[in-house]
Amino acid sequence: MNVNKNKSGLEKLFEKGEFVVTAELGPPKSVDPSVIDAKVIALKGAVDAVNITDNQAAIVRISSIGTGIYVKNAGIEPIIQMTCRDRNRLGIQADLLGASLNGIKNLLCITGDHQSLGNHPRARCVFDIDSIQLIGMVRDMREKGVFQCGEAIRNGKHADVHAPGFFIGGAANPFAEPLEWRVDRLRKKVNAGVEFIQTQCIYDMERFSRWMKEVTARGLHGQVKICAGVSPLKSAGAAVYMNEKVAGIVIPDHCIERLRKADDAKAEGLKICIEQIQQLMEMEGVAGVHIIAIEWETAVRGIVEGAGLLPRPEMEE
Amino acid sequence: MIVAEQKPVGEILAMLGAGKRILVVGCDSCVTVCLSGGEKEVNVLCSALRMSQKGFSRITGRTVKRQCDREFLEDIRKDAEESDILLSMACGAGCQMLSDFFEGMIVLPALNTLFMGSNEGAGYWLERCLGCGDCVLHITGGICPRVRCAKGLMNGPCGGSKGGKCEVDPEHLECGWNLIYHRLKTLGALDRMMEIQPPRDWSRSHEGGPRRVIREDIAL
Numbered sequence: 001m002n003v004n005k006n007k008s009g010l011e012k013l014f015e016k017g018e019f020v021v022t023a024e025l026g027p028p029k030s031v032d033p034s035v036i037d038a039k040v041i042a043l044k045g046a047v048d049a050v051n052i053t054d055n056q057a058a059i060v061r062i063s064s065i066g067t068g069i070y071v072k073n074a075g076i077e078p079i080i081q082m083t084c085r086d087r088n089r090l091g092i093q094a095d096l097l098g099a100s101l102n103g104i105k106n107l108l109c110i111t112g113d114h115q116s117l118g119n120h121p122r123a124r125c126v127f128d129i130d131s132i133q134l135i136g137m138v139r140d141m142r143e144k145g146v147f148q149c150g151e152a153i154r155n156g157k158h159a160d161v162h163a164p165g166f167f168i169g170g171a172a173n174p175f176a177e178p179l180e181w182r183v184d185r186l187r188k189k190v191n192a193g194v195e196f197i198q199t200q201c202i203y204d205m206e207r208f209s210r211w212m213k214e215v216t217a218r219g220l221h222g223q224v225k226i227c228a229g230v231s232p233l234k235s236a237g238a239a240v241y242m243n244e245k246v247a248g249i250v251i252p253d254h255c256i257e258r259l260r261k262a263d264d265a266k267a268e269g270l271k272i273c274i275e276q277i278q279q280l281m282e283m284e285g286v287a288g289v290h291i292i293a294i295e296w297e298t299a300v301r302g303i304v305e306g307a308g309l310l311p312r313p314e315m316e317e
Numbered sequence: 318m319i320v321a322e323q324k325p326v327g328e329i330l331a332m333l334g335a336g337k338r339i340l341v342v343g344c345d346s347c348v349t350v351c352l353s354g355g356e357k358e359v360n361v362l363c364s365a366l367r368m369s370q371k372g373f374s375r376i377t378g379r380t381v382k383r384q385c386d387r388e389f390l391e392d393i394r395k396d397a398e399e400s401d402i403l404l405s406m407a408c409g410a411g412c413q414m415l416s417d418f419f420e421g422m423i424v425l426p427a428l429n430t431l432f433m434g435s436n437e438g439a440g441y442w443l444e445r446c447l448g449c450g451d452c453v454l455h456i457t458g459g460i461c462p463r464v465r466c467a468k469g470l471m472n473g474p475c476g477g478s479k480g481g482k483c484e485v486d487p488e489h490l491e492c493g494w495n496l497i498y499h500r501l502k503t504l505g506a507l508d509r510m511m512e513i514q515p516p517r518d519w520s521r522s523h524e525g526g527p528r529r530v531i532r533e534d535i536a537l
Contacts, residue, residue, distance in 0.1 A: 085468075089516060111475045114467050114485050125468070129516045132472040136513065148516060173476030178498045184511060185473050192513055200476055247484035248476040 001145045003165040008105035009077045009315035010049045011167040014196065014225045018048075018313050019281055020288030022079065022198070022227060023300045025050040025071065027062035036067060039297045040074045046301035047076075048312055051108060051198065051290065054081040058118025065099045072103060077315060079169060080104050083112025088128035089137065089148045096138065097153075100164030107166040108198060109134040131170060132192045138168050139193030168193055172226070173200040174211035176248040183214045190223050197224055198290040201231040203239075203251040205279050212285050221285030228280045231292040232299055233269040236260040270299060274306035281307070318347035318435075319408045320442045321354060321428040326365050332425050333402060339366060339373055340400035341427070342393060342415060343380035344407035351442055354406035354428055356380040362406065362427060375400070384411025390418045397422065450521030450528065456509055458500035463517075465493025471514040474498070 013020050023043050028035035043050055050071060054064040068078035080099055082092060096107070111131040115123045129137065129148075137148045145153050145161035153163045170189045174182050186197065202208045208228065215221055233239045233251070236259040243251040255272060262268035273291075280286045289307075293299050304310050323329075333339060341359050349355030359378040366376050377396050381389040384407035397403055402423045405412035408430040416424035432444035447464045453471070454461060463469045467485040474494030477484035483492045501507050521528075 111468060111470065114477070116467075116485050127468045127470070128519070130468070130470040130472050131475075132513060133516045137516070171476070176474065176476040177478045177481060177492070178474070178495055181473065181498055181510065188472060188511060188513065191511075247479040247487070 001161040001163065003142055003145070003163045006105070006165075008049075008167045010079065010106050011195075012316050013048055013313060014287060016313075018288075019309065020049075020225070020227060021047045021291070021304055021309055021312065022049045022051055022288065023047040023291040023293065023297065024053060025067070025078075025297065026053045026056050026294065027064065027067040029059065029061050031062065033070070036062075036070060037074075040071060040076060042297040043300055044074070044076050045312060046304050046310070047291070048288075048315060049077040049079050049106060051079040052081060054083045054110075054112065055086060055118070056113075058085065058113045058115045058120070060119060065095055065102070065104065068099065068104050069102045077106065078104060079106035079108050081108045081110060082134065083110050084127050084129055084131060084134055085112030085115060085125055088126050091126075092129070092134065093137070093141070093147055096141070096164055096166070100166070105165075105167055106169065107138060108169040108171065109138060109194070110171045132188055135168060135170055135189055135192040135194050138164075138166055142166060142168075143193075167195055169196045169198060170194040171200070172197045173248045174202070174208055175200060175204065175250045182211060183218065183220070186215065186220060186224070187218065190220055194224055196287075197226045199227065199229040200248050201229045201292055202276065202280075203233075203249070203255055205276060206252075207250065209283060212283055216285040221287075225287040226285060227288040227290040228283075228286050229290045229292055230273050230276050230280070230303075231294070232273040232296065232303060233259060233265075234296070235265045235269075270303060270306070273303050277303070277307040277309070318350050318433070319410075319430060320351045320432050320434045320444070321348050321408050321430045322351075323353055323358065323362070323406070323428055324426070326362075326369075329362075329404070329425075329427050330366070330369055330371060333366075333371070333373075333404070336402040336423070337373055338375040338400040339377070339402050339404055340393070340396050341366070341376070341378045341404045341406060342384065343378065344384040344405075344411045345380055345382045346384075346407075348407055348411075348428065349380075350436070352440075354408075359406055362404075384408075385414045387414065387418055390415065394419075448522075449517070449519075451518055453514070456512070456514070457497045458504055458506065458509075460493060460497045460500055462493055462497060465491070465496060467493075470494065471517065473510055 052064045052068045064080045068080045071078045115125045142165045145163040154161045172186050239251045239256045242249045259265045343354050343359035363376050363378040379393045404427050405415050406427045412426045433446040434442045434444045437443045478492035481495045483490040
């Protein structure tokens with residue numbers, strides 16, 4: 001069996017015990033490449049890999065894989081997001097073969113935002129499989145060389161198996177409910193085969209630290225690399241809105257107060273983000289940070305630098 | 318039961334086009350219980366059509382015991398044959414059976430068929446079953462994850478649950494997996510949440526075209 005698995009640079013960094021830094025790169029809503037080019041310039045050298053969203057917020061954009069190939073050619077290692085919302089198991093596996101063929105090695109398996117929240121609320125959603133089933137499917141493709149149906153990944157009865165070998169990621173949201181089940185959900189993903197995790201944006205460090213303590217108490221941090229998600233806030237108003245409206249986001253009052261009192265809320269938001277990264281670096285079980293600077297990728301280099309994480313280590317292909 | 322609601326009268330009038338003699342056919346089963354297609358609703362719709370000034374020459378209302386059952390349709394043959402259009406106030410199954418039975422006649426739907434659900438209180442019906450053909454209620458504490466979770470997840474709640482509500486409609490929609498979690502907790506069966514449920518076998522659902530149940534033991 002041939003598995004198309006040369007370890008990704010990201011996986012190698014985790015193995016070396018480096019504190020990994022990734023950032024989100026949202027593809028644009030048109031085929032104008034200048035938007036991606038600008039983000040690549042902002043992020044190259046500032047982070048180890050970029051996470052390419054898959055029709056983020058259920059809004060049509062350039063595909064994650066298409067953008068990933070573009071970004072890879074521009075010299076940044078991509079992490080491809082794959083949601084369960086838009087494709088059934090055939091579509092997902094076909095796209096994964098295509099991604100692997102084009103040298104993409106990191107995959108983030110997620111359920112995806114519900115289509116009613118995006119720009120095609122009348123679309124038919126798929127959700128043929130869920131994120132945990134997706135993780136298991138990708139693991140079986142790699143480990144057993146089989147498609148979800150059990151058939152070998154090869155071109156004929158006597159041909160060799162040529163399976164895609166992704167470094168398998170997943171998401172975790174320590175703040176969604178029921179809260180007491182959130183560590184179990186992570187454990188379920190680990191049991192399904194997930195190898196690294198990127199979490200939802202964390203603002204409530206105290207609550208996240210409690211979640212991490214439970215994670216480490218159960219030894220899960222030894223089985224999966226956990227990158228904590230951080231996202232710089234731009235204003236007190238935005239923070240209040242996110243806190244109230246976005247499920248799974250909890251922003252403590254003291255954060256909102258700091259933004260409100262600041263002369264320059266944006267600068268204060270960056271400062272908070274840097275402090276958070278420094279706290280996360282001290283937390284047992286946290287293997288890296290994932291910076292989600294939605295349409296504010298130009299802020300990322302300053303954040304990474306402020307946290308003392310520049311220069312980034314050499315990436316091995 | 319099957320829950321349906323009436324289409325807006327304007328839409329029904331547009332559908333009727335130039336038809337002059339209309340037979341409105343109600344159904345005395347599910348749609349009577351959910352107050353959308355029983356005898357009372359047939360009468361109300363007939364009145365609305367008469368008042369519409371569209372120049373109908375004959376508006377008749379009849380309600381059969383079950384519109385999805387041929388044996389009850391013969392009763393309305395005379396009225397049907399004296400009409401240009403049959404306007405069905407049953408679910409889609411009833412409407413299609415009516416169309417089958419009175420082959421060659423125009424049969425139109427006056428209702429939108431919505432779901433299989435339960436009566437939760439006065440004027441409140443809730444979807445409970447998707448008819449997916451592969452019931453998992455024994456695993457999930459009697460709450461269907463396919464229907465009660467907006468994403469139909471099989472392995473626990475996504476990240477969009479807040480205060481027990483689903484982010485798709487936090488005002489009205491319970492997070493199905495939050496309900497399942499608490500039910501299983503009450504039952505002392507939370508370990509079931511940790512079992513990885515494999516991808517569903519959708520071939521038992523609608524994906525293979527209309528499904529059939531044939532009971533040879535009772536076939537004549």
